Amino acid sequence: MSTTIVPTEMTFFSRFESDILSGKKTITIRDEAESYYVPGTTVDVSTYEEGRWFCRLNILTVEPIAFNDLNDFHAQQENMTLTDLKAVIHDIYPGIEKLYVVNYALVK
């Protein structure tokens, strides 16, 4: 028998809070450790720095993506340029090639 653990919380760096709340940022890109979000479930979202809750997100899809396959469409959904997105991801997940695109919608 096995038990599936569904994550119910997610953190973001606080600098992304306003883009998430305004709907300008509709995806996040995470590593394997954070690839277990389940489409159709809802997570409580807090800032990474202060742990301050700021919204709930409905998880829409979770799809694998290779770092080298990141494109302008991903960048657009992150509300940044592809160059900036790659730099940000490289900073957070240095050397990680296997990533996951988590697509979400703000819960009103």
Ligand SMILES: CC(=O)Nc1ccn([C@@H]2O[C@H](CO)[C@@H](O)[C@H]2O)c(=O)n1
């Ligand atoms: C705080 C924490 O635990 N982890 C992360 C990981 C990623 N991100 C953001 O997702 C996008 C792609 O990685 C970019 O916009 C990142 O800055 C984030 O805000 N927080």
